[in-house]
Amino acid sequence: MSAGSGMTTDRRSLPVYAAGAIDVPYTIDGFDERVEHDTHWSEHSHPTHELLWNERGISRATTASRSWTITPVLGLWMPAGVIHSASATAGTWYRTAHFSVTVESISERPVGVEVTPLLKLLLQRLVAPGLLPRSRELTEALILDVLEPSPRELFVHIPDSPLLAPIVEAVQQRPGEARALSQWAQQLDVSTRTITRAFRAETGVGFVQWVATVRAQRAIPLLARGDDLEDVAAELGYHSTSAFAAAFRRTTGFTPSTFRPSR
Numbered sequence: 001m002s003a004g005s006g007m008t009t010d011r012r013s014l015p016v017y018a019a020g021a022i023d024v025p026y027t028i029d030g031f032d033e034r035v036e037h038d039t040h041w042s043e044h045s046h047p048t049h050e051l052l053w054n055e056r057g058i059s060r061a062t063t064a065s066r067s068w069t070i071t072p073v074l075g076l077w078m079p080a081g082v083i084h085s086a087s088a089t090a091g092t093w094y095r096t097a098h099f100s101v102t103v104e105s106i107s108e109r110p111v112g113v114e115v116t117p118l119l120k121l122l123l124q125r126l127v128a129p130g131l132l133p134r135s136r137e138l139t140e141a142l143i144l145d146v147l148e149p150s151p152r153e154l155f156v157h158i159p160d161s162p163l164l165a166p167i168v169e170a171v172q173q174r175p176g177e178a179r180a181l182s183q184w185a186q187q188l189d190v191s192t193r194t195i196t197r198a199f200r201a202e203t204g205v206g207f208v209q210w211v212a213t214v215r216a217q218r219a220i221p222l223l224a225r226g227d228d229l230e231d232v233a234a235e236l237g238y239h240s241t242s243a244f245a246a247a248f249r250r251t252t253g254f255t256p257s258t259f260r261p262s263r
Contacts, residue, residue: 049099
């Protein structure tokens with residue numbers, strides 16, 4: 001995720017590890033950090049499975065062809081050994097939980113995980129100081145029992161075909177100014193059917209749905225920082241807040257209010 005605040009970006013490098021390359025002395029271990037600046041982590045991978053979620057703010061993780069948005073309500077499971085980069089906006093408070101590869105991964109690929117109140121409470125308890133070994137074992141067992149992939153995921157699949165490259169670049173840079181499919185077909189001198197087929201082949205969805213997904217991902221950081229709903233809708237090319245809310249819910253499965261900062 002590119003820096004959006006105009007501040008200096010804190011760029012960090014991490015190593016690439018194969019799954020299980022390090023024999024870790026724990027089943028689940030936690031870490032958290034509040035980032036003061038827009039922060040970017042270069043491509044890396046972990047010897048452990050990783051669950052990422054945020055207490056506050058928005059972050060992003062990107063693999064070769066997909067970019068996930070990570071929030072306080074929907075986290076991301078990253079299997080051990082999967083190469084990814086990551087980023088977080090200034091002010092984000094992110095958390096991670098690393099799982100030994102002795103724990104079976106809940107998915108072979110990165111997948112969304114809903115951070116329910118119960119899961120959040122268990123993960124927070126696991127890093128509480130003074131937790132006794134037996135209590136840790138019970139807490140870990142409960143985490144593994146409730147941890148599961150979510151049917152909802154906040155990701156956009158990035159096509160890499162030369163035909164779609166101009167569309168991808170334009171929509172990502174200015175999602176509120178997305179041109180109609182017929183206009184792109186005319187500019188690229190191909191049929192609308194050719195573009196639609198290309199999008200479906202690479203992303204599994206058509207042009208219109210892909211644009212809506214990009215817009216939804218762009219909307220989440222704006223909603224999280226407290227921007228007015230009218231301003232978010234207008235910036236992303238919607239003529240009304242109701243049209244934006246309907247498209248957002250249809251695309252993500254969530255209402256825009258889900259990502260508003262708590263008062």
